[in-house]
Amino acid sequence: MTDFRDHPDPIRFNVPAIEGNELAYLEESLRGGHTSAGGPFSKRAAAILQEEAGSEEVLLTTSCTAALELSALLLDLQPGDTVVVPSFTFSTSALAFAARGARLVFCDIERSTLGLDPGHLGELLDDSVRAVVVVHYGGVACDLDGIQAVLADRPEVVLIEDNAHGLFGRWRGRPLGSFGGFASLSFHETKNVTCGEGGALLVNDPAMVDRARVLYDKGTNRRAFFLGQVDKYSWIDTGSSFGLSDTLAAQLTAQLECREKIQAKRRHVYESYLAALAPIVEELAITLPVVPEGCDPAYHLFHVLMPDRSTRDRVMDQMRSEGINPTFHYVPLHSSVGGRRFAARETDCPVTTDVSDRLLRMPYFNDLTEAQVERVTESFVRTTKARG
Template sequence: MTPKEPATQPAQASAAPPPAPAATHEIPFTRPSISALEMRAVATALRTQRIGGNGPICKRVQQLLAAQLGVQHALLTPNATQAMEMALLAMGIGPGDEVLMPSFAFVSQANAILLRGATPVFCEVDPATMNLDIADAERRITPRTKLVMPVHYAGVPADLDALTKLASERRLELFEDAAQAYGSTWNGRPVGAFGRAGCVSFHETKNVTSGEGGALLTNDLEFARRCELIQEKGTNRSAFLRGEVDKYTWVSLGGSYVVSDLLAALLEVQVQRAAALNKARMSLWQTYYSGFAELEQKGLLRRPVVPAAARHNSHIFWFRTATPEMQRKVIAQLRGSGIQATFHFQPLHDSPYARKSMKLTQHLPVTEREANCLVRLPLHGQLRKKDAQWVVDQTRKAFQSA
C-alpha cells in the first residue's frame, strides 16, 4: 500500500469522490512511526540467524503483550484476520451456526464466519459510536446463534457490560474484534478478552505496528492450547518446545498462523513504545475533536461519542456530515488541498459478495445512512500538531464552500 492509498476496504464505485483541484500541502492519511530502535532490533534479529516462526523473540513479545493487555495468553498471528479464522475454528463454529456482527465492519470478520460454513448475521450500529447496536443484535438471536462478534470501532470500545451480559444470559460465545483498539479500556480494563477471546491487529495503519501482524488474546488456557495446535499446522509442536512431549505430531486440524522472529523483533519495540505511540495520537485526536465543536453546534457535522466507561487509543478520528452528498464534497475538497481524508467501511450486507453469494436483500437503514456520511481524517504518529490544526482549518473551509 503506498502512502497515497488510505488503508480501507475496497470502495464501491459510488463512493468515489469527484475530481478535485491541485494540492497545496500533502498530508498522508497514515504513516507508521518507525524509529532507529526498531531498525536496530531488526538488524540484531537478523544477526542471530534464527528468524523462523514462533521463536524466542515471538515468545518474549507474547509475554509482553499478555502483561500489557492484562490477559493470560497472547498468541502472535500473521494478522488479525488469521487470529479470527483460528479462533472460530477453535470455537467449533460450523455449518448451521449463526454469528452476530455489525454490518459496518472489516470484511475479514465475515470471511472468517463463512470459511467455517456458518452464517454472518449483519446487525445495525449505534450511530453515536458506530459500534454494534446491541439491542438490534439481541432481536436477531435464534436457536442457531452461537457467537457475537463486536468491533471496537476507531478504538472506542463497544459496551462490554451489555455484551458480556448478553453473552452469558443467552449462552453465546463472545469474540471481540479489537483490531483497532490496542490499549483501549472499558472500566479501566484493556479490551480484547472480556469474552472467550479477541484479536488485535498490527497492520501498518495501526497505532502499534509490524507492517502486518496480529494477536489472539484469551484468558482461557484450554482455548489457548487448542489455538496453539491450530497455529502450528495441527501439531503439538508448542508442547514439544515446552518439553511436555518428547516428539511432536499431527493431533488436530490446523493451519500455519505463526510469525517470523524477524517481524516479532520489530513488534517488540513497538509494543514497548505503545503507551507513547497512543499518547501522541491522542493529542492529535483532541485537536480534531475540539476543533470541530463549533461545526457540530451549527449542525454541520457530528463528532464521535465516547462512552463514560471507555478510554480509547485515538486510532481513528471521524465525523459525519449531514448528507452523503456533503461527505463526497468535503472529501473531494480536502483531497484537493492535499489532505487524504477518506470514507470507511462500506456496509457488508450491501456488498456485491453478500448480495450475490448470500442472496441478501437486507436493509439496515441506520448503518447505510451513517456509513455514507462518515469522513476520516489523517491521524498518525508523524503528523504534527500544526498539521492537524491546518486540517481543521481546511475542513472548516471545505464546509463553507460545500
C-alpha cells in the first residue's frame, strides 16, 4: 500500500492547530506552580464547558475513555447488569462498562444519522438493562426524541451520552451532552477542541454530583474539604485518579476560548465538501451526511458512504497514492473479539456492518484550505468515477 506521506505535498487526515493563547497559557501554567489537576486553568476550562452545556458539574479527565469509566463506576454495576451500546462506536464506549462487570448488549444504528436505532433499542430492553449509551456521530444528534420515548417508562435506566464528537452541537436548540444523566467529552488530538489527550464528564443529574466528585478524586472527600464542608479529608468510597493535568487544561482553555473561530472554520470545511459533492451524489452513487431538521451539527467530521466496500477501499488506496489520507471509521463492535467476549448475548446489527464497510472520512481539520479541499474532492470524484 502506498504511503501518502511520500507525496511532496501530502494532505493529512488531521492536523491539530494552535488557535490563540495556547503557548502563553502553557508557559503560565509551567511557571505558575500548579501543574496537577484542579488548578486555575482547570477551573477556567470547566467554567466554559459548564456554561456551554449547562451541566451541574464538569469534571476534566485524562480522556473521554476515563470519563466513561467514571460514569461506569457511578452506576455501581452488579452481576447480571447489562448496558446497551451502539455497535458502531469506539471500543471504549463499550469497554468502560464491560471493565466494571457489565455484560454488553449491542444495538444497531439508523442509516440516516448513524446514531442508535430507537426501534432496535426497544427490542433489546429488558429488566437487566442499567444504562443506554448513545453517540452523536460526527456531531449530529442521534434520534433523541425516539430514544427518550423508548425509555419513557424506564426511569431507572440511565442515558449516557458519549459526546466525543458533539461538543457545541445542538438538538432543538439544546446542547448535546445535556440530555443524559452523564455525558462524556473528548479533547483528543483529532477533536474540534484539543489538548492532545483529555476529556470531561458532564454530570447532569444533581443527585450524582457529590459522589461523582469523590470517585473522581481517588475515592476521597478532598473536594468537600477544600470547600470547607469537612475538617479533614480521607478515603470514603471507590474511585480512581481521573484528573487532567492543569498544564493540559491550559492548552484546553486557550482552545475553548477560540471555540467560535474553531467552529466557524470547521463549518466552512464541511460546507466546502458539501458544495463540491452534493450536485453529483447520484452520478457517484454515494450518500452524504444527513442532518435532521432541528439539529445543529458540531462539524466534527465529514463522511461519505460509498456504493460498496471494494469501491471504498480502492478509492482510499488511490487517494493515498496521490498524497491524500482519507480514513475509514469504526469496525463493528458486536462482531469484534472484545465485543463477543463481553456481550450478554448475540445481537444482529446489519446497518452497522454495512455502514462500516462503506464509510470513508475525508481529511478534516480547522486549517484545511479551499485549495486542499479542491484537491481532495477532485481526486475523490475522479477515482470514484473510474469504477475499478
